[in-house]
Amino acid sequence: xxxxxxxxxxxxxxxxxxxxxxxxxxxxxxxxxxxxxxxxxxxxxxxxxxxxxxxxxxxxxxxxxxxxxxxxxxxxxxxxxxxxxxxxxxxxxxxxxxxxxxxxxxxxxxxxx
Amino acid sequence: xxxxxxxxxxxxxxxxxxxxxxxxxxxxxxxxxxxxxxxxxxxxxxxxxxxxxxxxxxxxxxxxxxxxxxxxxxxxxxxxxxxxxxxxxxxxxxxxxxxxxxxxxxxxxxxxxxxxxxxxxxxxxxxxxxxxxxxxxxxxxxxxxxxxxxxxxxxxxxxxxxxxxxxxxxxxxxxxxxxxxxxxxxxxxxxxxxxxxxxxxxxxxxxxxxxxxxxxxxxxxxxxxxxxxxxxxxxxxxxxxxxxxxxxxxxxxxxxxxxxxxxxxxxxxxxxxxxxxxxxxxxxxxxxxxxxxxxx
Numbered sequence: 587x588x589x590x591x592x593x594x595x596x597x598x599x600x601x602x603x604x605x606x607x608x609x610x611x612x613x614x615x616x617x618x619x620x621x622x623x624x625x626x627x628x629x630x631x632x633x634x635x636x637x638x639x640x641x642x643x644x645x646x647x648x649x650x651x652x653x654x655x656x657x658x659x660x661x662x663x664x665x666x667x668x669x670x671x672x673x674x675x676x677x678x679x680x681x682x683x684x685x686x687x688x689x690x691x692x693x694x695x696x697x698x699x
Numbered sequence: 700x701x702x703x704x705x706x707x708x709x710x711x712x713x714x715x716x717x718x719x720x721x722x723x724x725x726x727x728x729x730x731x732x733x734x735x736x737x738x739x740x741x742x743x744x745x746x747x748x749x750x751x752x753x754x755x756x757x758x759x760x761x762x763x764x765x766x767x768x769x770x771x772x773x774x775x776x777x778x779x780x781x782x783x784x785x786x787x788x789x790x791x792x793x794x795x796x797x798x799x800x801x802x803x804x805x806x807x808x809x810x811x812x813x814x815x816x817x818x819x820x821x822x823x824x825x826x827x828x829x830x831x832x833x834x835x836x837x838x839x840x841x842x843x844x845x846x847x848x849x850x851x852x853x854x855x856x857x858x859x860x861x862x863x864x865x866x867x868x869x870x871x872x873x874x875x876x877x878x879x880x881x882x883x884x885x886x887x888x889x890x891x892x893x894x895x896x897x898x899x900x901x902x903x904x905x906x907x908x909x910x911x912x913x914x915x916x917x918x919x920x921x922x923x924x925x926x927x928x929x930x931x932x933x934x935x936x937x938x939x940x941x942x943x944x945x946x947x948x949x950x951x952x953x954x955x956x957x958x959x960x961x962x963x964x965x966x967x968x969x970x971x972x973x974x975x976x977x978x979x980x981x982x983x984x985x986x987x988x989x990x991x992x993x994x995x
Binding site (some may be wrong): 614615616619633634635636637638639641642660661662663 | 710718721722724725726727728729730732733735740743744745746747748750751754
């Protein structure tokens, strides 16, 4: 499984933001785009035209799943991370962490004390 | 339904059907909750749909290519089948296009009437005309003017390297004028070319380029054909072909010559003229048909 996940990396920033938003809690579509907007200080805006194709693909790939309890409300369907999606998000986070550490080693970023 | 809903519904049409069914309600809800300008958001939605379609298409193409890559023999057979099919279609269409679909390449084409003589042995095509028959029409027709005729001929060119067999047409002096075409060099025939002792010839662009080196001073030069000297008076346009109802098509001849106007025996059985006329102003094809049939 680990090798499979590595083949999926790197994720596009938008996909990673959606995974981050769902890592915190279950959210419906509009709440996801609001959360991403908040975590990026308004720099990344997921419009319905970009968000829902991503959601659709992530559902097909089983990175996310509908949250069971309110699946009946078609207008505000909520989504949650699957264990597989969580592993992918973690793998991407580790990849980014490695890169940042390397940047520190080569003095592109100040060392952490 | 308000304007915003309408725009969203229109933009959603860009998405695959199953996607629309799953997400329409959520997307409408998001548009209601956000205060984004309706037109801009709808355009964004539309763009997203187009991107999604393009992405799905790219996936299909990649999948197809991967499958083909794994089956090279099958891929080669498919490619060869396509190549043969396309090739055969192109070949047939080129002929159909030239013979049936494209109008004949003459400015006067709308007014040209081809004349044939009824013949029970060749009911569909009829036969060519004899010189006396053509003369009858020239003197009597009230619907057709500029009655022109041509007869396929061949002569041997000597004196310019190896002797060459040329194909050409003996034509009436008004032949090119009736078709309405212009030469690229020199002039086409006039009545004066019919006088005894005058041997004028018009050559094709191909003969001019291949045998005479596209010489710009070619007018007035003599060509030796069947041992006699013919003076070049014109060069036909590069794309000029002779209409030939007898052979059914446009024939790329090497030359066009005028035979001297000599009294000929009254041979109505010697039918070899491809003849055509130009409808007079105000005359219809029906009128010309009626007149010609009446003459028979």
